[in-house]
Amino acid sequence: MYTTYILYSKSKNRFYVGHSADLKDRLKRHNTGRSKSTKSGFPWTVVYTKEFTTKSEAYQYEMYVKKQKSSEFIRTLINSTE
Template identity: 35%
Template structure:
């Protein structure tokens, strides 16, 4: 079953959020509308700036960790310019 790694950006707060999910569209709605607690709640609204399909959850978790590194965050920020 495929899994997704995604990055959200809050322009209002200049924040990045990087996560993984089997259903990135539902997870995005959760971050923007459904969540009643958690870190992302404070920085709404979010927009998806990056998504990448992985073969399985372990692969997605590895890629998520890469994107959370300094180089990964620089790559994601480069997509904003």
């Protein structure tokens, strides 16, 4: 199982979109500064997840979300799952 996820940094007021087969470990890497792109924004919290059966599907969905280039789009996704 693969997960496309959205993280939020309150300190930076920023979202980060990614995908992983092990979300727990990936979040730990984001929050310990081991991920270059999120090093300065921790603590990061998971605000959205969507599961897929293949890595390719998870990656494609990640790219779809990123191509929107819109925090409003991301907020709509997050609110749709509450």
